[in-house]
Amino acid sequence: MRFLLIIKATEYSEAGLTDNKDFREAFTSYKESLAKKGALLADEKLLPSSTGLRITYSKKEEKPQVLAGPFPINQGLIMEYLLIHVSTEEEALNCALRMPVPKLGGQYEIEMRKLQEKSEPIQDPRIKEIEWSLQDQLNMLKNW
Template sequence: MRFLLIIKATEYSEAGLADGKDYREAMISYKKSLAKKGALLADEELQPSSTGLRITYPKKGGKPQVLAGPFPVNQDLIMEYMLINVSTEDEALNWALRMPVPKVRGKYEIELRRLKEKLESIQDPRIKALEASLQDQLNMLKNL
């Protein structure tokens, strides 16, 4: 099962302030642990919303409106995300609870969401076969 760990933006992340060395090192160690278990599929940090655009659509047709950031932090902005692949929701929750939290940044929020598994994919079936083969090899290496 794939889960998305969504780390919400804070006033600090939106201001572009760097986290402390201890937190950065703890987060690197955490991500290495996920990778070593073969659970980490993706890990990306987003630029502050001041560099983004938001497209809104009117309720009854009409042209979309494009708004330039920054956007208010209270609008559930995302700072970072990690995509993990684990066996159960409990395992995903345990990984989320192990994530380091900065000590001096005030409220910190992580949202855990399961991805829907697609029955059909537009992805080339040859790529699917390669991914399955690679996953088998990773599982074999984990068991050594």
């Protein structure tokens, strides 16, 4: 099962301030431990919302409205996310609970969401062609 651990933005992160060295080291160690056990699929930190755009579609208007950031923190802004793959929801929760929490920056919130599994992944057909070509070449080398 795949889960997204969403770390919500804070006033501290929206101001573009970096966390202290001890927290950064603890967070890096935490992510390395997830990677070593094969659970960490992706992790990305987002820039403050002042660098973003929000596109809103209204039923009344034909064209979308594009707003430039920054956006209010109380609107559930995301600061960072980790995508993990674990066996159970309980294991995902344990991963989230082990995440280091910074001592500065006010309230710290992590949202955990299970990803819906796709029945068939969407794949570029050219990738299949390359895979077949490589398999043919491997077969030729084996018979050589």
